[in-house]
Amino acid sequence: MAQAGRRWQRSLFPWLKDWGFTQSHSDPCVFTCDRTINGAKQSLVLGCYVDDLFILYSGDGADSLYSSFTTALSSRWNVEDEGPVSDLLNVDIATDADCVILKQEKYIAQL
Secondary structure: OOOHHHHHHHHHHHHHHHHOOEEOOOOOOEEEEEEEEOOEEEEEEEEEEOOEEEEEEOOOOOOOHHHHHHHHHHHHOOOOOOOOOOEEOOEEEEEOOOOEEEEOHHHHHHO
16 A cells, blocks of 8 residues: 555646646646636646645636536545645645645644
């Protein structure tokens, strides 16, 4: 089972590229996708850590890029949406109307 995450990535990464994502040059586990839907530019930023996905998105609703992507993803694999993320890899995550706030106060306090 030690290679399960790697096998997942070997299946996921080509699928993401076929779906229209671009893989980051600086971090191969980060992908971006931009499309114009109903005249509005919408974006997805996806991070993959072992077998977990973290998705940042602009645009919401039934006809959004995010909705289309999550529908396609769940049609391909048995995935589970665990809702809004509050922490990831020792980074506390909060959202405001116009931004994402990242903090490492708890991690720093443990050092």
